[in-house]
Structures are given as structure tokens and as C-alpha cells.
Amino acid sequence: MKILVCISHVPDTTSKINFTENDTKFDTNGVNFVINPNDEFGLTRAMWFKEKQGASVHVINVGGPETEPTLRKALAIGADEAIRIDTPATDGYSVAVQLASVAKQGGYDLIIGGRESIDYNGGMVPGMVAKIIDANFINTCISLEVEDAMVTAVREIDGGKETLQTKLPLVIGGQKGLVEESDLRIPNMRGIMQARSKPLHIKPAIEQSPRSEATTYEKPAPRGAVKLVDTVDELIDLLHNEAKVI
Amino acid sequence: MSVLVYTESENGSFKKTAFEVVSYAKAIATELGTTLTAVSINASNTSQLGVYGADKVLEITNDSLANFDAQGYADAISQAAASQDATVVVLSQTANAKFMAPLVAVNLEAGYVSNVVALPQSTTPFKIKHSVYTNKAFSLTQINTPVKIIGLGKNAYGLHESAADAVSEVFSPSLQQSNTKVISVDKATDKVTIADAEVVVSAGRGLKGPENWGMIEEMATILGAATACSKPVSDMGWRSHGEHVGQTGKPVAASLYIAIGISGAIQHLAGINSSKVKVVINTDPEAPFFKAADYGIVGDAFEIVPQLNEKLKAFKAQNA
Ligand SMILES: Cc1cc2nc3c(=O)[nH]c(=O)nc-3n(C[C@H](O)[C@H](O)[C@H](O)COP(=O)(O)OP(=O)(O)OC[C@H]3O[C@@H](n4cnc5c(N)ncnc54)[C@H](O)[C@@H]3O)c2cc1C
Ligand SMILES: Nc1ncnc2c1ncn2[C@@H]1O[C@H](COP(=O)(O)O)[C@@H](O)[C@H]1O
Numbered sequence: 001m002k003i004l005v006c007i008s009h010v011p012d013t014t015s016k017i018n019f020t021e022n023d024t025k026f027d028t029n030g031v032n033f034v035i036n037p038n039d040e041f042g043l044t045r046a047m048w049f050k051e052k053q054g055a056s057v058h059v060i061n062v063g064g065p066e067t068e069p070t071l072r073k074a075l076a077i078g079a080d081e082a083i084r085i086d087t088p089a090t091d092g093y094s095v096a097v098q099l100a101s102v103a104k105q106g107g108y109d110l111i112i113g114g115r116e117s118i119d120y121n122g123g124m125v126p127g128m129v130a131k132i133i134d135a136n137f138i139n140t141c142i143s144l145e146v147e148d149a150m151v152t153a154v155r156e157i158d159g160g161k162e163t164l165q166t167k168l169p170l171v172i173g174g175q176k177g178l179v180e181e182s183d184l185r186i187p188n189m190r191g192i193m194q195a196r197s198k199p200l201h202i203k204p205a206i207e208q209s210p211r212s213e214a215t216t217y218e219k220p221a222p223r224g225a226v227k228l229v230d231t232v233d234e235l236i237d238l239l240h241n242e243a244k245v246i
Numbered sequence: 247m248s249v250l251v252y253t254e255s256e257n258g259s260f261k262k263t264a265f266e267v268v269s270y271a272k273a274i275a276t277e278l279g280t281t282l283t284a285v286s287i288n289a290s291n292t293s294q295l296g297v298y299g300a301d302k303v304l305e306i307t308n309d310s311l312a313n314f315d316a317q318g319y320a321d322a323i324s325q326a327a328a329s330q331d332a333t334v335v336v337l338s339q340t341a342n343a344k345f346m347a348p349l350v351a352v353n354l355e356a357g358y359v360s361n362v363v364a365l366p367q368s369t370t371p372f373k374i375k376h377s378v379y380t381n382k383a384f385s386l387t388q389i390n391t392p393v394k395i396i397g398l399g400k401n402a403y404g405l406h407e408s409a410a411d412a413v414s415e416v417f418s419p420s421l422q423q424s425n426t427k428v429i430s431v432d433k434a435t436d437k438v439t440i441a442d443a444e445v446v447v448s449a450g451r452g453l454k455g456p457e458n459w460g461m462i463e464e465m466a467t468i469l470g471a472a473t474a475c476s477k478p479v480s481d482m483g484w485r486s487h488g489e490h491v492g493q494t495g496k497p498v499a500a501s502l503y504i505a506i507g508i509s510g511a512i513q514h515l516a517g518i519n520s521s522k523v524k525v526v527i528n529t530d531p532e533a534p535f536f537k538a539a540d541y542g543i544v545g546d547a548f549e550i551v552p553q554l555n556e557k558l559k560a561f562k563a564q565n566a
Contacts, residue, residue, distance in 0.1 A: 013493050013513045017382040037494050092358070093351065118380050118493060123360050123397075127316075127348025136425050137316060139345040142487075152429075156488065157314075158341045158441035160433025166426040176494065181481060211357035214385045215373065220519065226526070226539045232554040235525070236561050238541055243523045245445070245502040246469065246561070 001055040003046045006113040008036035009067040019217045038114025042174035047078045062095045075195035076187030087205035094208040096128035109168045115175040130171035142177025249275040250332035255289035263338040269406040271336040272299030285326045296412030304417035313428040320349035322419040335395045357389035360397035380493045381519035400499040443472035445502045450476035452507020456484035461551045468558045492517035507547045510535025
């Protein structure tokens with residue numbers, strides 16, 4: 001089985017979000033970038049497929065040279081090869097077109113993406129990849145087993161979960177549950193050393209005009225100070241008469 | 247030109263988000279000077295959609311769509327949109343809508359923007375505001391394609407009535423056999439889900455252990471609320487993973503979010519920021535959550551929650 005794991009390179013969850021150039025660009029100053037958490041769960045699940053079922057695992061990112069440390073980290077965790085499509089990630093569709101082209105040409109059986117990136121929060125790239133290459137697609141995937149070409153997967157639905165059966169080729173939008181937090185791997189020295197000599201292919205992008213583009217950003221308006229109350233009666237009164245939510 | 251909205255139902259009845267997306271799509275149709283068509287799948291009572299402004303309802307009734315199937319639903323909605331020459335397609339952000347939206351976007355060669363929080367700022371060019379960086383910021387995004395798909399965040403617009411005819415028409419999409427089969431569904435039918443809930447009662451490590459959740463469940467029952475928790479609580483197995491909210495868990499866009507014994511870490515706040523009113527109960531006056539809250543009580547949950555439950559019960563009995 002050939003697996004392609006899509007890796008989005010995102011600010012870590014503690015980052016303070018700021019913008020520059022008249023609020024048109026994300027301010028990367030002092031920001032630490034990491035593998036998108038949803039993708040890290042998927043990558044770890046892929047490592048299990050490699051170890052237990054002999055799968056090969058490639059990781060891919062669409063982005064500039066600044067994303068290479070994130071790809072190297074994925075190699076240090078255990079991926080065999082990395083691919084970077086050399087173009088800034090603009091809209092979800094353009095990214096999906098690049099990923100789909102590699103997925104198709106490389107003959108991958110399973111393409112693992114995340115439910116959403118924690119920067120764009122588009123929740124769209126994996127589904128678009130699936131549709132473009134005409135593969136099956138399961139979103140919010142929390143469990144995945146593959147035997148030959150048969151797939152059993154569990155996806156999270158609002159208020160519960162659903163077990164599905166489908167076939168390869170398959171694209172998933174994955175999240176926690178594929179593996180647990182305690183299963184995530186911190187690269188060790190040996191992994192880091194090996195990662196240096198693993199292939200990181202840089203491929204040119206397919207020309208694309210963006211279907212959508214961010215023009216400006218803004219931060220939520222600062223909220224007023226909290227109203228502290230001493231009694232539950234006051235609280236109920238405020239929720240009923242002022243906030244009108246009960 | 248027209249505006250098309252997909253109205254989600256469950257067991258034949260429309261979800262509340264269906265009325266919200268219709269209200270919103272009507273406002274766009276009015277702005278564009280065109281009509282609003284709703285699409286329903288295996289739903290009854292479609293005339294209800296007229297209350298919120300649907301001029302027409304394309305009713306799809308199809309056994310192969312009895313279970314949600316992203317491919318089948320996406321094809322059905324795409325064909326409906328094409329039949330109406332729709333230039334704007336509005337979807338909600340339920341798990342199912344998010345699942346199929348990217349497929350619809352590829353089908354219709356449309357630009358798709360998710361987590362939308364307001365009406366378009368302008369329609370030529372088409373610019374729309376949506377939340378990014380997990381609710382830490384908004385982006386004003388321009389959609390360049392002739393067809394635009396909008397995923398409207400829950401509770402971002404609310405319900406607005408606007409009487410229209412909701413003339414119903416049968417629509418029969420041509421669907422391919424699906425490769426994906428639903429084997430089983432595991433869903434508590436007696437509990438309000440975080441996604442649907444107007445009120446969410448959430449608790450954290452301050453509760454000390456899973457045995458103390460009785461009072462949280464009780465508050466949820468009184469308020470008709472869903473229960474939720476912070477990440478460490480689900481990591482330790484005190485509560486199920488489905489209840490973990492935050493940046494790496496579920497988003498909460500409720501009218502009221504009550505946080506009990508939760509410190510308010512940045513990752514937790516990111517997931518609940520789009521809730522309207524936030525109440526915090528915490529022993530520590532310095533807990534960061536107080537900075538993000540509307541109302542707060544500094545105090546011990548084990549004293550305050552039982553009192554609050556008693557008073558809420560009395561309040562509900564009076565205001566029923
Ligand atoms: C990559 C990453 C992703 C993360 N994603 C998430 C996420 O999605 N969601 C999330 O929630 N967290 C997330 N976290 C964890 C987050 O950083 C915090 O550790 C977590 O939210 C803290 O949970 P807590 O508030 O329940 O516990 P604590 O921080 O331990 O806070 C407990 C609170 O309870 C109060 N308390 C104690 N006793 C009482 C009492 N008797 N009555 C009232 N109050 C009391 C204390 O004053 C304290 O404020 C993430 C962390 C990382 C690194
Ligand atoms: N620039 C990118 N390069 C590689 N994969 C990406 C990129 N952007 C998004 N993805 C994948 O698509 C998923 C969903 O992203 P999004 O649609 O932005 O929410 C991510 O979790 C990644 O797996």
C-alpha cells in the first residue's frame with residue numbers, strides 16, 4: 001500500500017495571531033510552526049500501516065521553502081520520502097489541484113489529510129482532492145483499517161459516530177482517534193539523523209488561478225470586562241434579563 | 247441567476263440550522279434581486295421553509311439517500327443548483343454539510359468559503375467574512391468564480407422571518423451507485439448534541455474526577471443543554487472524546503456556554519470563542535477564562551453548582 005500524508009504547516013496552538021502590511025499578511029514574527037495537529041494523528045496512523053502492513057509513506061506539502069523543517073520533522077517521525085510543491089498555499093482548491101496531481105501520478109492508494117488545518121480552517125482540501133481524482137472520501141475519520149483493498153472506517157458525526165465500509169483508493173480527513181495523543185511520536189536523535197538523508201523532492205506547481213483570495217484580516221473586537229457576581233440569583237437574573245439566553 | 251440553499255433534515259424534520267441558512271440565503275437573494283430555492287432531501291413539511299423566505303422548494307425523495315452519503319448528497323445538490331442556474335449556494339456547517347461541501351465545490355467549479363460569519367460585504371466583487379486561525383481572527387475573502395459556495399457558521403446569522411410561497415417541486419437527481427456503505431450508526435438519541443445545542447455546560451479538571459459529573463449532567467438536563475469538557479478531561483477518560491471542545495476538539499457556537507472548573511487555556515478558548523455568552527465558575531480569580539467571559543462567579547463549583555441547579559430548576563418551573 002502506498003500512502004500519501006498531506007501535511008499542513010501551521011502556527012502552533014499557543015501562537016498569538018497578528019497581521020502585518022495593513023492587515024493583509026499573517027505576521028510570522030516569533031511564531032513557531034508545527035505539523036497541523038490533525039495531520040500528525042494521520043501521520044502516526046500511517047506509521048502503523050508501515051510497521052504492521054509494510055506500507056510506504058510519503059508526506060507532501062504545498063508551500064514555500066519555509067515549510068521544509070516541518071517536512072523534515074515528518075521524515076524524522078518515520079516517513080520515507082517528502083515532497084514539497086513549490087508554490088505558496090493560496091486557496092483550498094489550488095492546493096487540492098497540486099496534491100491531486102501528485103496523488104494520481106504517484107499511484108497512491110490512501111491519501112491521508114486532516115479534518116481541517118488550524119490556520120485556514122477550510123475543511124476543504126481533502127474532499128476536493130478526492131473529488132478531483134475520483135477516489136472515495138471519508139471526513140472526520142476517527143478509525144481506519146485496510147485489508148487488501150477493503151476499508152472499514154469510523155467517522156465522527158454530530159452527537160455520535162458511524163461505521164462505514166468502502167474501497168481504496170481513498171482520501172480521508174483525519175483527526176484524533178485515528179491514534180491517541182499518547183501514541184504521537186517525538187522524533188529521536190536517530191530519526192532526526194536519518195531524516196537528513198531521506199529524499200525531499202521539490203516539484204514545480206501546476207499553474208492555477210485562485211478561486212478565492214484573502215484580502216484583509218481582522219481580529220475579534222476586544223470584549224468588555226467580565227461581570228462578576230456573588231450569588232447564583234444575580235447570575236440567573238442577568239442571564240434572563242440582560243443576556244436573554246435563558 | 248438564483249440563490250440555492252440546502253436545508254438539512256433528520257428523520258424527515260428540518261434541523262434548526264436549516265431555517266437559519268434559509269434566512270441568510272434569503273437576504274443574499276434579496277440583495278442580488280433574485281429568488282431563493284431550497285433543496286430538501288427526504289424531508290416532510292417543506293412549506294415551513296416559506297416562513298424564512300424560500301420561494302421554491304426542490305423536494306428530493308430517494309431511498310438511496312436514506313443514510314447520509316457525501317457523494318450522493320453532493321451530486322444531488324450540485325444537480326439541483328445547476329438546474330436553477332444558481333450563482334450562490336448556501337450550506338450550513340454541520341458535520342454532514344462540511345463533509346460534502348468540498349465535493350459540491352468541485353462539481354460546480356465554485357469557490358467555497360467555510361465558517362462564514364456575516365452577509366457578503368459586497369457582491370461585486372463578492373467579498374465575505376469568515377473566521378480563520380480557529381476563531382482567533384477573521385478573513386475578508388474574495389470569491390472569483392461565477393458560482394460561489396458559502397458555509398454559514400452556526401448561530402452566525404440567526405432566524406429571520408420573511409414570508410414567501412415555498413412552492414414545492416419534485417426533483418429527481420440521477421445518482422451513481424455509492425462505493426461507501428454505512429454499516430452502523432452509534433448515536434445517543436436522547437441527548438442534545440454539542441453541534442445542535444443552544445446551551446452547552448462544560449467542565450474541566452477543576453471537578454477532580456468523573457464521579458463528580460452528576461451535577462453537570464443535572465444542569466444540562468435542566469437547561470436542555472449538551473455537556474462538554476476540556477481536553478485533559480477526555481484524555482484522562484473521565485468523559486468521552488466526543489465531548490472535548492477547543493482548538494483540537496469540537497467547536498462550540500452556542501448562545502450560552504457555561505464553563506465550570508476550566509482554566510481557559512488559549513487552545514480551549516479558540517474553540518468556544520464563537521459562542522455568544524460565556525459564564526465562568528472558578529475558584530481562582532486569576533483564571534484566564536475570566537478575561538474571556540461575560541459573567542463569572544469566583545467560587546467553588548462543589549458549592550455553587552448545586553445551588554445554581556436548585557435555582558435554575560425553580561426558574562424553569564416558573565418560566566415554563
Ligand atoms: C497542542 C495542544 C492542543 C490543545 N487543545 C486543546 C483543546 O482543544 N481543548 C482544551 O480544552 N484544551 C486543549 N489543550 C490543553 C490546554 O492547554 C489546557 O491544558 C487545558 O484546556 C486545561 O484544562 P482544564 O482547564 O480542565 O484544567 P486546568 O488547567 O487544570 O484548570 C482547572 C481549573 O479548575 C479550577 N478549579 C479547581 N478546583 C475548582 C473548584 N472546586 N471549583 C471551581 N474551579 C476549580 C482551577 O482554578 C483551574 O482554573 C491543548 C494543548 C496543546 C498543547
Ligand atoms: N498547503 C498544504 N499542503 C499540504 N496539505 C495541505 C495543505 N493545506 C491543507 N492541507 C491538507 O488538508 C487538510 C485540511 O486543510 P484545510 O482545508 O485548509 O482545512 C489539512 O489538515 C492537510 O492535511
